[in-house]
Amino acid sequence: MADAPIANNGTAEQPSWGKGQLASHTWMEPVMVASILFFAMFINRRKNYSIFGSEKAYALLEEDSLAARLSDDAPTYDPENRDDPEYVYTASKHPPKRRNCCGTVVHTPNSSRFANHFHSRILQKFPFLIEMFYWIVNFGFYACTRAMTEVIFVKEKVWDIAQDHGTGVLTIEHESFFSIFFPIHEVSFQQWFMNGHTSLLTFLNRIYSLIHIPGTVGFIAWYYYVAPNHGTFAIARRTMTLTNFIAFTTFTLWPTMPPRLLPKEYGFYDTVHHENAESVWVQGKYVNSLGAMPSLHFGYAFCIGAGMIYHSGIFRRTLKKGESVKSKIGKILYVAGGIAYPTMVLVVIIATANHYWLDAVAATFVVLLSYMCNRVFLILLPLEDLLLWCLRLEKPIPSTGERFHKRGGRI
Template identity: 30%
Template sequence: MGDTTVSSLEGRQATPRPAAEDRTGNTLLRRMRTPRRPRLWFEVLLIAVSYWTYSLIRNAVPEQRHEALRNADWIWRTEHHLGAAVEESVNHAVNQVGWLIIGMNYYYATLHFVVTLSVLVWLYRCHPGRYAAARLVLFATTVVALVGYYFFPLAPPRLMTGGTFVDTVMVHQTWGSMASGDLKHMSNQYAAMPSMHIGWALWCGLTVFALARAPWARILGILYPVATLVVIVATANHFWLDAVGGLLCLAFGFLVARLWYGALPYALPQWVPGTRGTPVLPVKT
């Protein structure tokens, strides 16, 4: 009996602690990866600080003018080789319609921020269980874009040397671009690849299309990134290949959210404890 008691005690002493430590670590990881109710003050602060940091880093990237112009020539030659160098034709055609191009200048300057913030607010109020994951997609997309700005400086079409592109902001005296006119010194003019106008617009459009119930809202979700593509090309602020770069950045953002939460944002529960609906189940590790 004595031997049995000793071996039993030794067995109890040998196993519990590692198991307890594993449980603690797994529990903490599950809590971090489980959607929870967002806090308004934290989200406002996080978005403000994040965008300020992004702008600071983006504008701190050296404006490598010669390399940016050389890259623009390479992009332009590549598009010609593909038989899809349409930017100049679109730019000239739309510039002939005054009210249209002026509207596009203001579209470029405002909706990029207004629509993105509006979708974030809508997610916060109506889809709190999906908000953090969707926000992570947007943040990861924006952060990886900084890599492109640093390693591939690119001049927009309107700044190409020897080109015939029209800088629509300068010609029509609007404030449709932070990189034109009196505001050009406040923004890095050679951070065109990838296009975050497209990255953010696609994020907004996919989010609205996936989660909105009204058919008209879902249609607008599809049309918004399409309209944004037309605008960035017509105003000579981007090549269409910059839009492809924005799409790839967004794909990276969705991959990060999928790996962290174990599901795409739109597949997560709509509500979290503290709002309404059933409690959220922990994300599987």
């Protein structure tokens, strides 16, 4: 393994902590996430649509829905245009969908004929269920990263390789030209909290446990409700999803040990696992404990912060279609929240020795790259169409922002 030039000769003494986290956290966190999701499903339900209503309800909904017209994943056919070169397809009652895939037009089955099936009507009533499905798929890919890493590097060697990568990150930060950008060492930052500020560190442990998944899910639920249209929401969702996939690929091909797992001579202390303070989301056989680079904690937080600042409208001259004007106080609050949230998460992940500064820097670039390339996921729409056809299911028309804007959009 690599040498340890950054090792701290005076390792931090174990702090005198108070009580550890209550045992209730093992069920409280999943209940919190489930509650957020089900509340989002309820608040974003379509009030003017009945699961047991008439078969004409869907046709009226499709004609009136602003969200459907502004969504990037809407099929590109025009049944009213006889000059359309694809008119031969659009003349039927359920014309094939015309998708643009890698510069090529692909025709896929139109599942709208299944719109009045019972399971389709459930989705039309509760369209946020489709967002829940997308994040289940995300979690499934994450659960595979640990196993794939062990297969690629051989299980016994993964730990040593990840430790080399972790110490390499410290070397870059502290002994290379880039050291001017990292004047405060992670170990010094953590020890400030451990020497006389353990109550604050205990609070940060709780934040680390509770903020990552519930906070991210809460943002998705909130933005689905307040976004001016589904296209705007989808950009945020696709950006976060692509951030996930880039991070998962990095976890698999370049496993990195977090500071808290480095040998003791480096001076870091594993505060999150002290007295069962860890989150249920960082436990279990599917959790990849060697996925420090890039930091998904900070990546999500940066996405959320950027989303809040964008939603404030303070840096935009024009409003999105369907977007309401916000008060000056509202704009200031959104911007303040957009700055404060990722800053808080950065403090948490460094103070608890779960990440390096460079992890957060890498996460920032990953998010920016994901934003610029987020439309890459649109190439998967033909596969989604085929899946919906096989399930005899029609994709719901999104209700993004409908209820919020009808109430005046004053959040």
